[in-house]
Amino acid sequence: MPSPLRLVAGAAFLMLSTLSHADVPQRAKALLAAMTVEEKSALLYGYGSKVVEGQQWQVYVKGIPRLGIPDMTQGDAPSGLMIGSRQVTQMPASVALAATFSPAVAQAYGEVIGSETRALGYGVIHGPNVDVLRDPRHGRAHESFGEDPVLVSAMATAYVRGVQHHQVLADAKHFAVNTVEQDRLQMDARIDLRTLNELYLAPFQDVVEDGDVAMVMCAYNKINGVHACDDRGLIHDLLRQRWGFTGIVRTDAGAHHGLESLRNGVDQEFRVADQYGDRLLAAIKAGNFAEAPVDEAVLHILETMMRHGIFDNPPARTVADLNADAVKAQDVAERSIVLLKNSQGLLPLSPGIGSLALIGASADDTLTAGGPANPAPAGKDTVLQALRQRLPATRITYAPGTDAVSPASLAPGFAPLPRAMLTHLQARYDTGAQQVDGCLCFTPMRGFQDMALSSVAHYQWPPEHARSVTWQGQLQVSQAGDYGLDLVGQGRARWQLDGQVVLALDATQPGSRVQRHIYLSTGAHRLQVTYDKAGSEGQLKVGLQPPPGVLDARMAAAVEAARQADVAVVIARDLASEANDRPGLSLPNDQDRLIAAVAAANPRTVVVLTTGSAVTLPWQTQVPALLEAWYGGTRGGAAIASVLVGEVNPGGRLPVSFPASEKDLATSPLTSFPGVNAVALYPEGLATGYRHHTRSGAPAAAYPFGFGLSYSRFTYRALHLGTDHFTVGTPAADGTFKGVPALQATVTVQNAGNRAGTVVAQLYLEFPLAAQVPAPLLKAFDSVYLQPGESRVVTFNLDQRAFSTYDPQRRAWQVVPGRYRIKVGDNAVELPLSLPVRAIAP
Numbered sequence: 001m002p003s004p005l006r007l008v009a010g011a012a013f014l015m016l017s018t019l020s021h022a023d024v025p026q027r028a029k030a031l032l033a034a035m036t037v038e039e040k041s042a043l044l045y046g047y048g049s050k051v052v053e054g055q056q057w058q059v060y061v062k063g064i065p066r067l068g069i070p071d072m073t074q075g076d077a078p079s080g081l082m083i084g085s086r087q088v089t090q091m092p093a094s095v096a097l098a099a100t101f102s103p104a105v106a107q108a109y110g111e112v113i114g115s116e117t118r119a120l121g122y123g124v125i126h127g128p129n130v131d132v133l134r135d136p137r138h139g140r141a142h143e144s145f146g147e148d149p150v151l152v153s154a155m156a157t158a159y160v161r162g163v164q165h166h167q168v169l170a171d172a173k174h175f176a177v178n179t180v181e182q183d184r185l186q187m188d189a190r191i192d193l194r195t196l197n198e199l200y201l202a203p204f205q206d207v208v209e210d211g212d213v214a215m216v217m218c219a220y221n222k223i224n225g226v227h228a229c230d231d232r233g234l235i236h237d238l239l240r241q242r243w244g245f246t247g248i249v250r251t252d253a254g255a256h257h258g259l260e261s262l263r264n265g266v267d268q269e270f271r272v273a274d275q276y277g278d279r280l281l282a283a284i285k286a287g288n289f290a291e292a293p294v295d296e297a298v299l300h301i302l303e304t305m306m307r308h309g310i311f312d313n314p315p316a317r318t319v320a321d322l323n324a325d326a327v328k329a330q331d332v333a334e335r336s337i338v339l340l341k342n343s344q345g346l347l348p349l350s351p352g353i354g355s356l357a358l359i360g361a362s363a364d365d366t367l368t369a370g371g372p373a374n375p376a377p378a379g380k381d382t383v384l385q386a387l388r389q390r391l392p393a394t395r396i397t398y399a400p401g402t403d404a405v406s407p408a409s410l411a412p413g414f415a416p417l418p419r420a421m422l423t424h425l426q427a428r429y430d431t432g433a434q435q436v437d438g439c440l441c442f443t444p445m446r447g448f449q450d451m452a453l454s455s456v457a458h459y460q461w462p463p464e465h466a467r468s469v470t471w472q473g474q475l476q477v478s479q480a481g482d483y484g485l486d487l488v489g490q491g492r493a494r495w496q497l498d499g500q501v502v503l504a505l506d507a508t509q510p511g512s513r514v515q516r517h518i519y520l521s522t523g524a525h526r527l528q529v530t531y532d533k534a535g536s537e538g539q540l541k542v543g544l545q546p547p548p549g550v551l552d553a554r555m556a557a558a559v560e561a562a563r564q565a566d567v568a569v570v571i572a573r574d575l576a577s578e579a580n581d582r583p584g585l586s587l588p589n590d591q592d593r594l595i596a597a598v599a600a601a602n603p604r605t606v607v608v609l610t611t612g613s614a615v616t617l618p619w620q621t622q623v624p625a626l627l628e629a630w631y632g633g634t635r636g637g638a639a640i641a642s643v644l645v646g647e648v649n650p651g652g653r654l655p656v657s658f659p660a661s662e663k664d665l666a667t668s669p670l671t672s673f674p675g676v677n678a679v680a681l682y683p684e685g686l687a688t689g690y691r692h693h694t695r696s697g698a699p700a701a702a703y704p705f706g707f708g709l710s711y712s713r714f715t716y717r718a719l720h721l722g723t724d725h726f727t728v729g730t731p732a733a734d735g736t737f738k739g740v741p742a743l744q745a746t747v748t749v750q751n752a753g754n755r756a757g758t759v760v761a762q763l764y765l766e767f768p769l770a771a772q773v774p775a776p777l778l779k780a781f782d783s784v785y786l787q788p789g790e791s792r793v794v795t796f797n798l799d800q801r802a803f804s805t806y807d808p809q810r811r812a813w814q815v816v817p818g819r820y821r822i823k824v825g826d827n828a829v830e831l832p833l834s835l836p837v838r839a840i841a842p
Helices: 004-017 024-031 037-042 094-099 103-119 149-164 193-209 233-244 278-285 292-307 320-335 383-392 448-454 553-564 593-601 631-647
Strands: 051-052 054-059 058-061 072-077 169-175 186-192 215-218 246-251 337-340 356-357 395-399 424-430 434-435 468-477 481-497 500-522 524-531 539-545 567-573 605-610 625-628 677-679 701-703 712-721 725-727 741-751 755-766 777-786 789-798 806-807 812-815 818-825 833-840
Touching: 024 292, 037 278, 037 292, 054 072, 072 677, 094 103, 094 149, 094 320, 103 149, 103 320, 149 169, 149 193, 149 777, 169 193, 193 233, 193 806, 215 233, 215 424, 215 712, 233 395, 246 292, 356 383, 356 553, 356 593, 383 395, 383 631, 395 424, 567 593, 593 605, 605 631, 625 631, 712 755, 712 818, 712 833, 725 741, 741 755, 741 777, 741 818, 741 833, 755 789, 777 789
Parallel strands: 169 215, 186 677, 215 246, 356 395, 356 567, 567 605, 605 625, 725 833
Antiparallel strands: 051 054, 058 072, 337 625, 424 434, 424 468, 468 524, 481 500, 481 524, 481 539, 712 741, 741 789, 755 777, 755 818, 806 812, 818 833
């Protein structure tokens, strides 16, 4: 006689055969009825990497073959999968995409990600990153869409639509207030309710309600003392009940802390069984945990898989059109480049220039940063290759100037000791391994760090299991003077010069630093550095600061190349990664010093930044031309070259403010960023980024949010409002004023130059004093491509949500009656057109 389980399963399959694909809830319930509790539990966690016949997937949730439930394969990262193929398209970083200010471009970008994700056999991509950037030093700033919630919402929602068009589940992360990497597993964001709702939660609401995102990843950090993945108010009450999210909520790896998170609405844990496997089954068997939350989670998972096509059409490996996708990647990179300065009309470069000095270690580096990790990009290029193709008659001299950025570049203090000053360097490890001419630094490959830092060139990682090392060689000093030395890291280190100990470190905390200044004579000095991890995870950087005006051989060669050339182009980059915040906003590896020296040697110097977010620019008055090209991905070099020679007219705009100095950041106090004792305070409230820099009495940004020049010129005229007042309406079902009509604004933009180009019309709203908003806020934007002389009317439709603020006492959204002002222009500072509008109480 058949077992009861077999009879139930048979009945479920019979029911499934009579249901159409539209009957998703019924199909899911029928499957649920046929499942054992062990099978239910197995859908709630991952199994680590899946490898079949040499093919690898990063993470997967094992399916149930007897019920026809397929595996759910899941992969990272938002700009290109990092595991599963030897070649994928590395799209420009998310911050570069944000710089296009174009949801249409974001959707096309998402379609590339979605199509390649499915072609690699994945059903889930862990992106987009929907966190609003609070501080540009955040290690994952390059993964964000910038510092404004309206921009983040528009770009993230479009990205999700593009990805899910290809029957791949997008995973919006990190819900919520993931604004710092230091101590991220325990960091407590102490934030007021108004700031939380208006700034950090609003984009997640939009990707849920407007983007129909399939999955939401809850964050590691705490919010006001409660871990996000354990927060019932955040997950169940807000996300599930208020916003109506019926998709899958999954944890970041290990971000939940008990079975209570399952009861609160977290359906799936990442990577391996932590709480939802044997612990859950044991709790159910002991009668300590009800099966109902498990059933609800399973239904969320099954229904989401069915609605988005990966249940009935699970992804299978095919071949992506990498050549076509590389063209699309270059298009995004070109659109993202921001022209910050062109004071002498130096750009675009004349095709007839006789000589050009191309300077910077990253100018001939095929590795591009972006992540949290880099895939192996197809069709990768360099700026040097691309310029030589476009300027065949120009004599191009390449000089790196500095060492390539490396993991040691993330350490505070002086720049890593330049290789140009080291000769005969050998490393001997306790494992017996030896390395020659390596980096005088120690960074273990572990966890996410090895992936996050795979974007660095010319770096020799320590051997696996190495605990200690001794470096020996010679330090070549070209000019006598007072040199700064430092050791930064964790463990025990000793630095000797000519047999004398000059510095010693004995530290249990990572990032500990000792330093001194010492007179060094010209010539070779015997160098020995010993290092022992001493039970720590291991970290050491050996740093050096030369006297003012002293250049090492590599930097001196770059300066001389610049002096001999008609034009100098410096490519400068930073290094950013998951699990590490940047120690500051200066360019690493003494690149600021290099740029200043090159500019002094050649007044026709162009600087191209390839950074993940804002950096400080102490040399900006010395250079006539400046571009921000972000992390440009597979074809980032070609995109830079296209803009430099004028094949492409730059049309990108800054999605982040560039402060004049770190002290000008609203989050400059250590208690705010990165926090103290795993607590970050948010006293600035709404006033971060441009909301800080444009408020009365605050320090102005060096380059404001929304800023970007062009090889053409654009004008604004004829701002018109459909009404000069509106009556405050009734909130919508989600508690906001989304969809409640307010007004329509139109403005005419014209290309007054002689080149076709892109203008981004930006609409900001100034609030009445009673609303207590620090500065005018971006509420709408439109990227418009215009031929020379062409005019176009741009229309903005604003609902009352644009005028709303959050009342923490009532825990409700409101529109404060009073006089508002619509402002339109090029960026958060230059807003030449404005008109008043009044909100009238009902």
